[in-house]
Amino acid sequence: MSTQTNQLPIPPHFHPETVGEVWRVPYQQRASEAEAWAKQHHISPAALDKTRICLLLIDVQNTFCIPGFELFVGGKSGTGAVDDNRRICEFIYHNLGRITKIIPTLDTHTTMQIFHPIFWVNNAGEHPTPAATNITPADIEKGIWQVNPDIANSITNANYELLTKHAYHYVKQLSQDGKYPLTVWPYHSMLGGIGHALVSAVEEAIFFHCVARQSQTQFEIKGNHPLTENYSVLRPEVLQGFDNSPLAHKNTSLIQQLLEFDVVVIAGQAKSHCVAWTIDDLLTEINQIDAGLAKKIYLLEDCTSPVVVPGVVDYTEAADAAFARFAAAGMQIIKSSLLQM
Known part of the structure; x- marks a missing residue:
């Protein structure tokens, strides 16, 4: 991994000014364009990748990423998630021929849950x-x-x-x-609601990748158990009930899958909560197997923002401290524009 030198261009359909809006992705049109784009730029199917790279996108959903929605992650700047998602889209398009699989997580809730x-x-x-x-x-x-x-x-x-x-x-x-x-928390990421959906621009980029690389997008649901939170996609906050019976389970299949990739790149929302908790759980699993595996985890520091509610809470320091701990463990902290895969 080194400084980016041979990026693919960004397709003409991408309009960065619309990243903070909700709209319908024209699937059939984008599918035709993706196949033509792959042919034009000699992009081979993901099955032929010698280096297998996974992009894990944490909760890039309207509820967290669109201004005015329930839990918009503004970060220090006030426009954090919108700026992050613009860079995520650009990262996907620039590295379309290198990313083997994209795994978006979907925070998924119903009304009667312990945190509502x-x-x-x-x-x-x-x-x-x-x-x-x-x-x-x-x-x-x-x-x-x-x-x-x-x-x-x-x-x-x-x-x-x-x-x-x-x-x-x-x-x-x-x-x-x-x-x-x-x-x-406010009611958010409600199953069946518009807040649950992926941000339109990111969904479009993911769909474009899926068709261009012939690589099925793998959606991971989390957070739908009524009696536990699930900040991390890899495990709920509490695993056992008061009587020591299993309450919920670790996502062991995803853990194993992630550790089998040559490179795992992580971005999404929020840096202080679901992103940090997911990485922390992944690091725990890595340390139980081989601490050296941490070096193949890349965290896109300019594609994630902490929860900041002016005058109420500011998790910036907690988020930065978590990322410093991940770096000390061997994970790579890098800007999306500088990552060469």
Whole structure:
């Protein structure tokens, strides 16, 4: 890997000014153009790649990446995710002939999940304010927040006691494991909704790659379990319930698949949460096998931004500290414009 010298040009259909907008991808037109583009630039099918390169894109969805949507990741600049996705698109097009497979993750939620407002109530029956409320074990012990009894019918077949036991165990486990406390988030990445969809410009680039390289895009769903968060695509925040029974499972097949690539490039949102947690879990798996494998992981530092809500929270330092730790472990931190594969 070295400084980029022989990039492919960017196809004429890409308009960087539309990256922050939602629109329909003209699939059939782009498919025809992708096949013609591959022929014109002598781009071979991905099956012939001698060096197998995976691009793992974390949650490049409207809910995180389009201004005005539920959890737009603005970063320090206020336009973070939009700028990141413009560079992601350019990276895909410039390296179309080198990227073997693209794996986008899709944060996927329904209404009644442990991190959504409807799950919790106070003594007045009011739900917590999203993005401004963290729930700790002490909050539950003091009765500040309790599980909404009206949702037990939908989640635990009307067993409210079971649901409350799990919720307390879950919040306590997060604290014991050194995780972020349970944050009540706005409803976001709702399955079937427009926020769940990939950013249009990125979806178009991924689709173009799929056709040009004859390489099926591999979508990875995460976050759809009602009783646990899933910042990382590789594992949920908590694996066991209060009775030590399995609550959810690691994505062992994806872990194995990623480690079999020669190079894994990672980008997406948000640097402080789902990106950092995914990389951290990947590093844990690497260290259990061979710490030297970390050197084949490349993090595109200009294609990810931290969660920053002015006047409320700023995770920039936490995100930078995580990336510094990943670099110290041997992972490569690099700008997308400088990566030669």
